[in-house]
Amino acid sequence: MIDVGRLCVKIAGRDAGKKCVVIEVLDNKFVLIDGETRRRKCNIIHLEPLDETISVEKGVSHIAVVDAFKKLGIELVEQKSKKKTVRPRTLRRSKLAEKPAELKATLVPKPSTKDVTSVVANVEKSPVAKKPRKKSVEKAVEEKK
Amino acid sequence: MVEGKLRSRTFRRIKVKTPGARVTVHYRRRKPNFAECGNCGVRLKAVPRALPFELKNMPKSAKRPERPFGGVLCSACMRAEIVARVRND
Numbered sequence: 203m204i205d206v207g208r209l210c211v212k213i214a215g216r217d218a219g220k221k222c223v224v225i226e227v228l229d230n231k232f233v234l235i236d237g238e239t240r241r242r243k244c245n246i247i248h249l250e251p252l253d254e255t256i257s258v259e260k261g262v263s264h265i266a267v268v269d270a271f272k273k274l275g276i277e278l279v280e281q282k283s284k285k286k287t288v289r290p291r292t293l294r295r296s297k298l299a300e301k302p303a304e305l306k307a308t309l310v311p312k313p314s315t316k317d318v319t320s321v322v323a324n325v326e327k328s329p330v331a332k333k334p335r336k337k338s339v340e341k342a343v344e345e346k347k
Numbered sequence: 348m349v350e351g352k353l354r355s356r357t358f359r360r361i362k363v364k365t366p367g368a369r370v371t372v373h374y375r376r377r378k379p380n381f382a383e384c385g386n387c388g389v390r391l392k393a394v395p396r397a398l399p400f401e402l403k404n405m406p407k408s409a410k411r412p413e414r415p416f417g418g419v420l421c422s423a424c425m426r427a428e429i430v431a432r433v434r435n436d
Contacts, residue, residue, distance in 0.1 A: 211429065211433045213425075213426045213429045213430055214414075214422070214426060215414055216413045216414045218415050218425065218426070218429055219415045219429050219432075250429070250430050250433050250434075252433065
């Protein structure tokens with residue numbers, strides 16, 4: 203019943219309800235499948251055989267399986283792995299100077315925390331009233347002199 | 348005496364030991380019931396018994412199995428359903 207080229211529906215796991223084809227019979231319990239499911243080893247208990255077969259050789263490549271499924275009218279959608287998004291990284295100014303020009307476009311200089319002179323300049327300087335010394339302290343200071 | 352709304356059995360009561368070593372009663376919402384299979388009524392595994400605000404912060408994959416009818420049918424009923432659909436076609 204389950205042999206190479208047999209079209210099946212997977213009935214267990216996250217690929218349940220998806221069509222696949224048997225590529226290789228590993229032993230009396232396990233087969234290798236490919237198709238709408240991922241290409242993987244599978245227990246034959248987890249397969250529901252259909253009455254169709256595809257003429258494929260033992261252990262065919264995934265590309266050949268895609269072509270065979272296309273003839274049946276099933277388009278296999280390749281799941282692309284997510285591309286890493288380039289996010290602007292902050293770098294120190296000193297290190298930024300060493301980087302080549304094309305890298306500089308993606309890198310943003312870190313906002314400096316040292317540049318506070320402009321803030322300080324705006325602050326008005328007001329004389330701080332000195333606290334009058336205690337009489338006892340004043341005496342002690344004079345005696346020292 | 349506590350607020351009137353807390354005097355019903357809508358809330359469950361928890362005994363909490365305070366820092367002053369006094370035991371007080373706190374009132375919490377009761378947990379929802381176990382999720383059950385829509386076909387055979389068996390308790391579903393891997394479906395948390397948590398309050399809506401707890402479920403909100405959980406990832407989707409932590410809330411139900413990652414398979415067709417996950418969190419609705421048990422695995423045996425799901426298999427039977429798929430097999431029945433395949434054989435009818």
